[in-house]
Amino acid sequence: MKSLTIKNLSKTYFDPYAGSHVTAVHDVSLEVKAGEFVSIVGPSGCGKTTILNMVAGFLPASGGEILVEGRPVKGPGPDRGVVFQSFALFPWKTVLENVAFGPRMRGLPKAECDRIAQEFVSLAGLSHAAQRYPAELSGGMQQRVGVARALANNPDVLLMDEPFASVDAQTRMTLQEELTRIWMERKTTVIFITHDVEEAVFLADRVVALSKGRVLKEIPVPVARPRAWDRLMDDPAFKSLSRDVLNLVRSA
Amino acid sequence: MTFFLRTWGFYVRATARWPALAALIPFIPVIALWAIVAESGMFPRAFFPGPMDVVKAFGTLTYKGILPDYLEDSIVRLAIGAAAGMAIGIPLGVLVGLSSKAHKALWPILLFFQAVGDIAWLPLLLIWFGFGLGTMTFVIVYTVLFPVVLNTVLGVRSVPAVLTRAAQSLGASAPRVLWEVVLPGALPNILTGLRNGLGYGWRALIAAEMIVGTSGIGFLMFDARRAGSVVEILLGMVILGLLWYVVDGWILAPLEKKTVQRWGMVQRTE
Numbered sequence: 001m002k003s004l005t006i007k008n009l010s011k012t013y014f015d016p017y018a019g020s021h022v023t024a025v026h027d028v029s030l031e032v033k034a035g036e037f038v039s040i041v042g043p044s045g046c047g048k049t050t051i052l053n054m055v056a057g058f059l060p061a062s063g064g065e066i067l068v069e070g071r072p073v074k075g076p077g078p079d080r081g082v083v084f085q086s087f088a089l090f091p092w093k094t095v096l097e098n099v100a101f102g103p104r105m106r107g108l109p110k111a112e113c114d115r116i117a118q119e120f121v122s123l124a125g126l127s128h129a130a131q132r133y134p135a136e137l138s139g140g141m142q143q144r145v146g147v148a149r150a151l152a153n154n155p156d157v158l159l160m161d162e163p164f165a166s167v168d169a170q171t172r173m174t175l176q177e178e179l180t181r182i183w184m185e186r187k188t189t190v191i192f193i194t195h196d197v198e199e200a201v202f203l204a205d206r207v208v209a210l211s212k213g214r215v216l217k218e219i220p221v222p223v224a225r226p227r228a229w230d231r232l233m234d235d236p237a238f239k240s241l242s243r244d245v246l247n248l249v250r251s252a
Numbered sequence: 253m254t255f256f257l258r259t260w261g262f263y264v265r266a267t268a269r270w271p272a273l274a275a276l277i278p279f280i281p282v283i284a285l286w287a288i289v290a291e292s293g294m295f296p297r298a299f300f301p302g303p304m305d306v307v308k309a310f311g312t313l314t315y316k317g318i319l320p321d322y323l324e325d326s327i328v329r330l331a332i333g334a335a336a337g338m339a340i341g342i343p344l345g346v347l348v349g350l351s352s353k354a355h356k357a358l359w360p361i362l363l364f365f366q367a368v369g370d371i372a373w374l375p376l377l378l379i380w381f382g383f384g385l386g387t388m389t390f391v392i393v394y395t396v397l398f399p400v401v402l403n404t405v406l407g408v409r410s411v412p413a414v415l416t417r418a419a420q421s422l423g424a425s426a427p428r429v430l431w432e433v434v435l436p437g438a439l440p441n442i443l444t445g446l447r448n449g450l451g452y453g454w455r456a457l458i459a460a461e462m463i464v465g466t467s468g469i470g471f472l473m474f475d476a477r478r479a480g481s482v483v484e485i486l487l488g489m490v491i492l493g494l495l496w497y498v499v500d501g502w503i504l505a506p507l508e509k510k511t512v513q514r515w516g517m518v519q520r521t522e
Contacts, residue, residue, distance in 0.1 A: 077421070077423065081421065082417070082418065084414055084417075089418075101419070101424075101432070135515060136516070150422075153422055
């Protein structure tokens, strides 16, 4: 678990159809403390996924800096684990093999890889499905594997790109609760991208509202943990905070 | 009505139990029609032999040892050609699929030579290599190569970028990404290329054997024409068809079942 610093980050594309430059991310700065859970929330096209892709190293930044514990980011690397909206599991590997992938790539001995994979598969509650292939799992189970696979590699920072957007509403609530539980156990530094305001508030220590490539406001979430939907659903503090963030995002 | 339903039900249960039946039963009416026309005496027997004559010819030629020898020659040629075609085709396809420079440089050339076609090379090959193994090997490798290359390129390019990204962010180096993600991701297309390549290669081999061969099933059939033996020509045709069932049923289908179907990457409709 390490800190993450984003300094004056920007991304400009050339749009060949419009024949002009488009600014997707405009001078974004963000400081994420070690072990902190930060949600970035905003509507489609606000640049949140672009930010995450730059932090992950999938896209080069047009300007600014990204530092993990002071070290500048150059391309993708195992210090930043990524959980994808489309799960991105390897179809030709079993659940266990998917989770063991990171440790294997880091060159750990086979027995050690197996032990780690077993541990994280069981953390995700999937021990019974360890030998199955992703295509044999439901969406919710697949994303549990996605989270376990990223965590098993022991990343400094966990980057989550709308990870629960494509699972059904009930499963999503369960996954959100499980994520807060796992996060409290392991205290990983997390950046969580979402367009769902309630999800952002439910999970995070701090919510960053984004619009048109700029940071609108950072809102701390002083809601006690552990968090569970059956309590927070009717909690006045949670509801008013969610409403504030929603109004902020919608007004921009 | 109930009779048809019962027969249908019996067919469904029987083929579920013995899948090989599903491939055999549809041939019963075809063979029956063939036998009826042959037996009716509509055509002279020497021009239009019946199924039993072909079976007898199979027995005779097997007994003489000609058929097993020729069959072995053809299969060995196809196997060598297919192996060489894959050994060149898969790496070439991966290169063209991954590198946009290689794609720009090689793709138009590949399309050109694919269009030229195997048999079109024969006149030139006969001048260069003469009537022999060199010519035949060239034709098969050439035929197998293009479907394998073109489909491998397609497969490599259709691997979702997000899988490559996932592997990279888990610490995989470029060679590991190639081995762990790109190749298995391209496997459904590589298998399709192999299936097409073997199918085309088999036909090209028969054609080449007819023209340049001194042995093989194609030679058997063309030699039979010289001797006016229609029954041996028909036997050759039956063997060609049957052999495809063997290649598909014993090699390709099990390979697909164990890999891409098991992984849910393709569904084979039964």
